[in-house]
Amino acid sequence: MILTLVMIVLFVLLAIGTPVGFAMAGSGVLGLYLIGGMAMLTGILQTAPLSAVTSYELITIPMFLLMAEFVLVSGIADDLFKATAAWVGRVPGGLGMATALAGAGFGAICGTSTASAATLSATSLPAMLKQGYEPRMAAGVVAISGTLAMLIPPSVALVIYGLLAEVNIGALLIGGVIPGILVTITIMATVWFLAWRDPSRAPPGPSVTLYEKFRMLKVVGPMLLLFGMVTGVIYSGVATPTEASALGAFGAFCLALWKGKINLQSLRSALLRAAHGTCMIAMILLGASIFGYFFTLTQVTQNLVAFVGGFHVAPWVVLTLILFGYIVLGSFMDQIAILVLTVPIVLPLIKSLGYDPLWFGVIKIVTAEVGMITPPVGLNCFVVARYSGRPVSEVFHGVFPHFVAHLIAIAILVVWPQIILWLPIKMGY
C-alpha cells in the first residue's frame, strides 16, 4: 500500500517536470516517513547527503565531464573530422562514414554523447550538406554517431552504471571498447547500404592529395595520447579509473593550453559547466540513495525476482522484455535517470537469470544509445536539430535506419557475450 502510494507520487512528480533527483528524494522521504516515522527519516537524512557525494570513485564523473569540456575548448574535434573525411571521403557514403569514425574518435576522448553530437553537428553536418548529401541522411548519421561517446571509454554513463551496480569500473570501461568498434562498423555499414541503394543521397567528397592526407593525421597524435592516458592506463592497471579520469582531464587541459584556447573566461566556463553536470548527476545519485533506503525496506526487489522466477520462461525472454522496456523508457526519459531508477531493481533479476552484470551494463548502454535517438524525446536528435537548424522530425526520419541497425547490433552482443567480456577478462576481470 505504502509502496503503491510512493510510486504514484514519484511518477506524478516526474511527469510534471520535477527534477529527477528532487522527485526521488521527495518520494523517498515520504516513503521512509510512512514506514519508519520521523526517527528513521532523520537517521537517514543526517548521513545520506554527505555520504552520497563523498565516495572517492565519484570523482571519476567530474573529471570525465571536465575532460570533455577541455576537449571541446581545444577544438581538436574539428580537425578530427577533417582528417577522417580526407581518408574515407571518396568511397560511397564516405563523408557519412567519416562522421561515424570521427564520432568514435571523439568518443575515445570524451565521455558524454550530447557533447559529441553537438561537436559533430558543428563540423561534419555542414560539410556533408555542402557536398550535396540528403539532409535527413546527414542529420541521422550525426545523431547516431554522437551516441558512440557514451559507449567508448571514457564514458560517464558506464561509470554511473558501475557505481550503481557495484561493478569494477575499470573493467566496465574496458568492456565498452570492442562493442564501440562493432557499433561504429554498424553505423558505417548502414551508411554504405543507404548510399548503395541511392547514390544520389551521398555524393563523394572532394579528392585530397596523399600529402594532405598525411598532414591531417597530425591530429591523431594528441587524440591517441589522451586515449592512452585514460583507457590505456586503466587497461594496463597502471592507475585506477579515478586517477585515469584526472589524468585525462589534465591531458585535455594541457592540449587546450597548447592550442592557445585557455583564458580565464574559457577556463571558468569549462569548470562551471563541468561542476553543473557533476551537481546534476550527484543530485540524482543522492535522490536515488534516499529512495534506495525506502526501496530496500519494502523488499520489492526480492519479491520481483521470486515472482519472475516463478514463471519458468527462458532467461532470454525476460532479457528481451527488459531491453525492450529500456528502449521504450529511453524514448521519453533521461538516460541517467533510467539507470538510477531501474538498475537497483533490474540488476538482481539479471543476476538471478545467470547473466554477468558487466556484460549487462554494456548492453544497457548500447540500448541507451538507441534511446538517445528514439522519438519523442531522443535527446541527441534535439541537439543535432538545434545546432544545425534543421527540423527535429527530419533528424528522427534520418536516424531510423540506424535505429534498426542498432537493434541488430544489440542482438549480436546478446548472442555472443564474449565480444564484451573478452577484453575485461584479459585484464583480469
Added chain:
Amino acid sequence: MLDGVLRALGAVERAVSTIAAIFMFAIMIIVFSDVVMRYGFNRPFSWAYDLISLYLMAGVFFLILSEAYASHAHVSVDILQQKFSPVMIRLTEIVTCLVGIAVFSLITYLGILRTVESFRASDVMAGAIPWPMWPSIGFVPFGAGLITLRLVLHCIAHIISLATGRAVIALPASHAAGETFE
C-alpha cells in the same frame, strides 16, 4: 523587494559557485600530481585521498547545488510539462518547489545540528592527518540552506505571477534547449 532578495541570492550563489569551480580544478591538479609523485618519485601524497573526498567533492556539490538549480542544470522529464498551459506550468513549478523545500529544509536543519555537534566534540578523521570533520559536514546545511532559500523565493515568485498575471519569474525552458550531460 523580491527582486532585490533574488539578486542578492544570485550574487552569493555566483561567489560560492566560483569556489566550487576552483575546487574542481584543484581535484584535477591534486590527483594528477599524486599519480606523478607515486610513479615518478615513489612518494604519493598521503593527504590527497582525505582532502578530496572529505572537503573538495562535498564542496563542489553543495556549493553549486543552488546555482545549478537556478541555471536549470538539474535534469527533468519535461515532455509533459512542455504541453501544459503557462498557468499549469507555474502550478507544477510550485509543487516542485514545495517538494524541494520539504526535503532540503529538513536536510539543512539536521545538518546544522550535526555540524554543531561535530564542532563541539572536535571530531577528527581517523588517519595520519587528523582532519577536522565539521567543515565537511558544514557544507551540507550551507548548500541545502541556500537551495531552500532559492526554492522559497521561486515558490513565492510563481504564486505572485499567478495571482497578478505579471511574470515576476520566467517559465522554465525545455531541457532540450538547456545544458545537457549524457
